[in-house]
Amino acid sequence: MPKRLLLEGSDIEELLSQVRDEHGPGVSIVSADRVRTGGFAGFFARQRYELTVEVPDPAERPAAPAPAPPAAPTGPAAAADPMTALLAQAEEQERRLSLTGSRTGSPASASAPAPQRPAAAAPSVSLNLAQAVPAQAHVPTHAAAPAAPAAPAAPAAPAVPLVPEDFVVETGTENRAFADMLASLQRDGDTGGTGALLARAYQPPAVAPAAGPERSGAVVPRAFQPPVVEQERPFEQALTELGLPARMARQAVGSDMYTAVKRALAGLAEAPAPPRGAGDVLVIVGEAHAALHVAEKAARLLNVGPAQVLLAARSTAGTGIHNTRLLNGPRSAQQRARKIHRDNVPYVVVVDSTPEQGNGEWSRAVADALGATAVWAVVDATRKTADTARHLRTLGKVDAIAVNAVAATGDPASVLDLDIPVSYLADRPGTAPAWAALLCERLEEKQS
Incomplete structure (x- = not known):
């Protein structure tokens, strides 16, 4: 088989x-x-x-x-x-x-x-x-x-x-x-009739064109972006400790102290000048003695005498103001306003008002009765900014502030958080150079 x-x-x-x-x-x-x-x-x-x-x-x-x-x-x-x-x-x-x-x-x-x-x-x-x-x-x-x-x-x-x-x-x-x-x-x-298979060239598969470079996965060249170099801010932290708002302290760029502080104060608003027209009334609200101190400076600036400086308070005791210049309320202020507006010189009126007294509404009524051209407020730099802001809201519209007791506080620049122009910084006008000198002095004290 x-x-x-x-x-x-x-x-x-x-x-x-x-x-x-x-x-x-x-x-x-x-x-x-x-x-x-x-x-x-x-x-x-x-x-x-x-x-x-x-x-x-x-x-x-x-x-x-x-x-x-x-x-x-x-x-x-x-x-x-x-x-x-x-x-x-x-x-x-x-x-x-x-x-x-x-x-x-x-x-x-x-x-x-x-x-x-x-x-x-x-x-x-x-x-x-x-x-x-x-x-x-x-x-x-x-x-x-x-x-x-x-x-x-x-x-x-x-x-x-x-x-x-x-x-x-x-x-x-x-x-x-x-x-x-x-x-x-x-x-x-x-095969060409020989029985042998002929080699063919490789044909890559056809790819349909995409709608855009994001779909096709192609690398799209981008414009050159220079690297961001962090600028030097050696005084930012110290200025923040002095009360300068963070948005302003962030602008203190550079190694030179005075230049850096000037850059931080570049956006500081200037206080308006006191009104000096005939019959104009500048109302200064604050503690009586501190407000009278600011009123004397304003009177010299406006070239007016003591007769044009009035006091709205309960009493003139200890102020050196004669009783004839006393306004004891809104009614008395309205009666005196008729004479003031007919006069050919401006007047300065001090209104005794503090957060402790809680008479902000009364002070506002006196200013309205006088027909005040501008209202300034004297603030204590040692007081908390939040308490000061709450008292200023009761006064109505405030055009400028005069900062008092600057030397007694460690953060004098905190009043800049009120967003109100500063007319006086202690005994000098509250300009940007005056603030720069004060802050540089404090920075030097920190470094020494």
Whole structure:
């Protein structure tokens, strides 16, 4: 009973020699395949060959038939395409074996009409697999290729065999699918009729254009942005401790103390000048003695005498003001206003009012009765800014403030949080240079 063997190796010629040496010339080759193993994504793979042979039983092994010249197609087509010659010889072998009742004949070959010949006279078709099959293809045993024309009965000269005559390729149903695939590759117009696959240039996939650089992921160049260099502010913390608002202390840039303080005070609002028109009234609200001190400076600035300085309070005791210049309330202030507005010089009126007295509404009524042209308030720098702001709100509209007791506090600049122009800073006008001199003096004291 015949048996089938599977042989593997890296060289087809060595496998054929091994079959000839071990099993003799009667062995039948069922299939021959080239297999690629290993590698990654088709690269670096190793190739080997698998050869399936059928070895007949020694008792049933027939005697080797007499060699006969193989029928090979003539003409330029056969010389140019060895694969076509291989397929034609396989078809001829299949046809002959089907007529002699071979055990491996296919139905397709049995249906082909051919003149019957004795089984003993059937010649064997020798095929050289290593030369006739391209390196890129497997060896087919059955293909749907057009059959070559039959060789003449008595050729003039024997053709040179393609392979040794010791091997017989039998056709079967195992490799029909592969043979059909190979035949379709041969019919493909891109192969150029040689059976070899042509390499094609790589075509990258088309990418639809995006709507903008943000979608496509492209890097959009941006304008150069210079690095932000933090400016030196060595006096910011110290000025904040002196009561200067943080928004102003932030502007004290630079290593020079006076320059940095001037920059911090650059946005300081200037106090309006005291009214000096005929019949104008400047009302100064505050503690009586401190307000009278500011009133004397304003009177000298307006070039008016003591007769034009009035006091609105409960009493003139300890003030040095004559009773004829006393206004004891809104009614008295309204009566005196008729004369003031007819006069040709301005007047300065001091209104005694402090947060402790809680008479802010009374002071406001006196200023309204006098028809005040401007209202100044004298504030104590030692008092909390929040308490001072609450008292000033009861006075109505305040045009400027005069800061008193500056030397007695550690944060004299806290009154700048009131957002009211400073008319007097202690004994001098509350200008930006006056504030800069005061703050620089305090900074030097901190550093010493």
